[in-house]
Structure formats: C-alpha cells, structure tokens
Amino acid sequence: MKNIIFTIIGMFIGLSQITAQELPLFTQYREFQSFINPGAIPVDYLSQTYEPKNSAGISYRNQWLGYAGGPTTMTARYEHFSENLNSVFGGNIIHDVTGRYGRTGAYGRYAYRMAFSKEGAVTIGAKFGVFQNRYDTSDGTLRDAGDVLGETNFSQFTPDFGLGVFFHQRFGDSDLVYGGLSVPQFANSTAGISENGGTDFLYEATHAFLTAGMYKGLGMESQFGDREMFIEPSVWVKYSQAAPIQTDLNLRVHLPELVWIGLGYGFAFEEKINGNFLHLEGGVVLDEAFGLLDQNIKLGVGYDNFFGNDGYAGFGSSFEINLSYSWK
Numbered sequence: 001m002k003n004i005i006f007t008i009i010g011m012f013i014g015l016s017q018i019t020a021q022e023l024p025l026f027t028q029y030r031e032f033q034s035f036i037n038p039g040a041i042p043v044d045y046l047s048q049t050y051e052p053k054n055s056a057g058i059s060y061r062n063q064w065l066g067y068a069g070g071p072t073t074m075t076a077r078y079e080h081f082s083e084n085l086n087s088v089f090g091g092n093i094i095h096d097v098t099g100r101y102g103r104t105g106a107y108g109r110y111a112y113r114m115a116f117s118k119e120g121a122v123t124i125g126a127k128f129g130v131f132q133n134r135y136d137t138s139d140g141t142l143r144d145a146g147d148v149l150g151e152t153n154f155s156q157f158t159p160d161f162g163l164g165v166f167f168h169q170r171f172g173d174s175d176l177v178y179g180g181l182s183v184p185q186f187a188n189s190t191a192g193i194s195e196n197g198g199t200d201f202l203y204e205a206t207h208a209f210l211t212a213g214m215y216k217g218l219g220m221e222s223q224f225g226d227r228e229m230f231i232e233p234s235v236w237v238k239y240s241q242a243a244p245i246q247t248d249l250n251l252r253v254h255l256p257e258l259v260w261i262g263l264g265y266g267f268a269f270e271e272k273i274n275g276n277f278l279h280l281e282g283g284v285v286l287d288e289a290f291g292l293l294d295q296n297i298k299l300g301v302g303y304d305n306f307f308g309n310d311g312y313a314g315f316g317s318s319f320e321i322n323l324s325y326s327w328k
Helices: 007-014 029-036 043-047 311-315
Strands: 054-062 072-082 087-098 101-115 120-135 154-171 175-183 207-221 228-240 245-254 259-269 273-286 295-306 318-327
Touching (some): 029 318, 101 154
Antiparallel strands (some): 207 228, 245 259, 295 318
16 A cells, blocks of 8 residues: 555554544444344344254455555354353454554353243343454555654554343244343553553543344245244444444345345434434345255345545445354
8 A cells, every 4th residue: 555544544643542433333233243242142043933043154344445444344253042051152253454453353252041031031141352453564655754653563462351231022923122232342452652662552442332123023924934024123322432422223124035125324423413324235045945944044235325524424335245154
C-alpha cells in the first residue's frame, strides 16, 4: 500500500487512549450469537424443528468496500448443546485486520441452561481465551517522516474473558422469543509504543451488547420435510465507552422451501437519532430436499449500504458471506 492509512488509522497513530466501537460487526448477526453472547443457545437448535445438537461455521466480512486497508474479518466457530448436561460447549476463532492494525483471538466457551418452565430457560455462559494485537509498519507511507509510532512494529498477547445471559421461551410448535445481554470482552488492553516508551497508542474499551428477537411461524409448509415459513424480527444494540449507541433493526423471512431473505436498518443515538446504514441479506438452506436427514448446510450473504457523512457511515459499504453446517 503506497498511500497514507486512511482516517481511522491516522487517528490511532496520533492519539492516546481512544475508545470506540472496536469489536467486529456482523450483518447476519443471528448466525453469530456465540461471538456476541457466550451464554447463547445455538441458533440452529432454536430455529430448526429437529433441534440439531452440533453446529460449525466459517465467515468472511469485508467492510468499507473500495478503501485500501478497510477492515476484514474472518471467523470460525463450533458449538455442541448437551441436553443431558443442560450445557453448551464450544469455541471460536477470529482474525480481524484494519490497515496496519490486526487482532487475532481464540476462545473456548461454556454455558449452563436452567429451565424455569417446560418450554423456557435462562442460560448463563462465559468464554475464556487470548487475543493478540499487532501493528505492522512494513507496508505504508508515513505522513511525518521519522514518526516513532509509525515506524515501530508491535505485538501483544492479552488473556480475555466474557460473560453473557440468554433467555428463550417457546410458544406452541413454531413460535419462540429470545433475548440476551452480554459483555463479550473484559480484557481492556493498550496497544502501541509511544515516544516516551509507554504503550498508550490504542485503548480497547469494554463493550456491552443486547440482542432480542423471535421466530413466528406462518403456517405455510414446505414440499420437503416438515419445514414451514416463518418470520424473524430481531434487534442488536451495541454500546461501548465514548461511542454512540448503535442499534440494528432487522426482519428476516424464511420461505418454506430453501431460501431466506432479510432487510434491516441501523441508527445511532447521539444528540439525535441518526440513521446511517441499510442491511440486505439472503441465503439458502440445504437439508431434506437434498437428502440430508437431521442435518443442514446454510450459505448466507449480507450487504450493508452505508450512507450519510457522520461517523463511520462515511467510509462505505460492506459485504459478508458465511457457511454453516449443523447436525444431530
């Protein structure tokens, strides 16, 4: 890269202890509950009639399309729900790069489900792991020649943990509501080397997430197996210190055959409510129609169209793709 790292990286180089929304974003966030909330029940167990106990997935996200050095995020996850132990076991890996700055983490998670009714439960979970912050000076042109921060490579490993609580309640055969509150990262870290030898270049703040949604069956059955059409309204509220509260509102429609489509809108609470992005998503489910009994393969894509000139909305649009497999 032969140009100056764009605005956000420049802000990191020039300032100490910046706090903002730093954890990766997701368009299809219902598929990433294990990253958002370590207490979450696997999404396929809640949404599929045969209640698969195992789920694995990979994803790739390119944010701020058209900008050199824009954020890219790659993730991998595995989850197992044991009904006998009322427990969720799993882990995830995440690799996130923005310009010269990178972050890689590996986590294991455990959650315990406590039923309060025949069809409802609260799950409390935690995740433990380690992440590495990196700053690479090998590719780029400094605005100020001889800048100590800009010329110094940096790598730091930090232990981390997160906590979450998750609730779900089923109504009848096809309706379900869920909600969760989590702090997925407690290990605040400071990365970078200042001119006086300290490490005060980038401060990572604690985040708090709130998610909620429901599955509402519409009674239209598929020709393949026992799948039916349902809708899924949901919300994801994101808070971090010194950043505006971001809220995503989404509605997904699962058609009774093989496809789902979705639409969402995001806005921030500042001095006034500012809308700044539009979500579009879609995907296919490959299961009984292809002879996969008690298992499925899902392929989903998402696109965020950012608009406006305030905040990170001015940096452009994003594309996301994920592939998952669940089985009994």
